[in-house]
Amino acid sequence: MNGSRLGSVATVVGLSIQEGLRKRVFLAVLVLTAGFLALFAFGSYSAFKDVDGFVAGETEILDPHAFVGATIFGLAMFATLFLGAVLAVFLTLGVVRGDAESGLLQPIVVRPIGRTTMLLARFAGAATLSAAYVLLVYLAACAITAATGDWTPDHLVTPALGLALGVAIIAALSLLASTIFSVTAQGIVVFMVFGAGLTAGLLAQIGNAINSDSLHSIGRIASWALPFEGLYTASLHALISNTSGLTGVVLQLGPFGGSEAAGPGLIAWAFAYLVGVLALAAFVFSRRDL
């Protein structure tokens, strides 16, 4: 890629960021995030305070701080993924068909930048911002559980990277949807896909709880078909992978049921999936009359 093309890529990435800032997307997300973190801090503080009242005999077989910390942090992970997905979808909303229908896209596409380059630059902008956002919220949630209950995840980095890759995949899926659907349909389709992924995770969790192999398999297959869900459950698993004893067992039966270690296969598949989705988006965009 020559310097001029690289400059154009940087310009389109900058345009995505500027758009987000000027259209007050970030302001809305920041307000929502501040609200979420405030409620999370309050809930976390209350929960840890309540379990401090457990009698001594109970705490010998179950570590209440680890149980509460992991449970509420698991919920924070879900909220973080959800908010990250909202941001990723907002930043890619109408990027191709929507902008083409409103006449915003044509003046940019006729510039000597190339459609694939433009699409990848839009992805880079949206994915970078969404990933940075989930990392910050994740770290803030970590700081809250550490401050209110002296609890931190067993692994700090792995779950964060899993979430970041997950929202990057959602941004890529949303970009692909923008090459096919108009703005409203794009938003609906992407959130339905997101919901399907989460439902698949729930299926796996239920299959795990009732020891149903077929339900567990359905959940697993669906998680691989939408790997942001696989990454999310792998991130959940990494939170408590070193938690042993009754606490570990109870967590696996409850909110962390169905969570599994990522393994190199899932990570490789997630990257291949991301590349495949972007390649398909670039192909559809290259053939679209504007």
Added chain:
Amino acid sequence: MPGPVLAVQELSKRYGKQDALAGVDLEVEAGQLVGLLGPNGAGKSTLTKIACGLVRPSGGRVEVLGQPAGSIEARAALGYLAELFRFPGWCTADELLRLHQRLAGSTGGEAERRELLDLVELGEAAGKRIEAMSKGMQQRLGVAQALIGSPRLLLLDEPTSALDPVGRRIVRELLEELRRRGVAVLLNSHLLSEVELICDHVAIIAKGRLVKAGTPQELAGPGAVEVETGNGVRTFEGAGREDAPRIVAELVAAGERVYRVEVRHSSLEDVYLDAVGGETG
């Protein structure tokens, strides 16, 4: 001798079973201002969009400075203003031009932006947000945007549709200046008087086919000679300026009293209506 800046050969475009363009040939030379006329849906915008790589042709060839339309090289040589366009409302005029400078790889910097804004008389509105501009101001800004990077070919699709008479004059003078600088311009317009006034060459397309082309003078041709005599007004259809003295001499020789003689040309509007057969989109 260098080839045409824009060369269109046997261009066709089908949308399903509908022919938007069916074998159109057209050339635009450097410093030439070509007006493209036709009813709504005739294929004018489709042709322009194919030339700048927004739409893929079904057949034929389009080249910009010898490069296939839509290639990076071809796009680097042109400026384009769509009929239906929108710029980000949160941008100021100056920010928009800066964005397009970066995308076009222009090194003109602030001097280029200021010159272009002055050319379209938006120098005072450089810091104004686009969402606060009138449609006419946005259209003039669109023309300035199309001129970023000094393009060799300018493709303008209805660039004056939202402009008031003063705005139209500004754009008209700008186009004349560009012609002097050797820029090739393809102008899609419904404003026949404007096209007649500034274009060197006119092409009329209807139902995707080129139905008439030539200079405005060639197309207009002779109209009629109208003579007011003592017995009323007589019209000699098909007669031109050269025929007027003979007609008057014959009438006088025949004992008629001549009060007024007028040589009428068929206007571009007459030619257009004749060419498109009253079709409207």
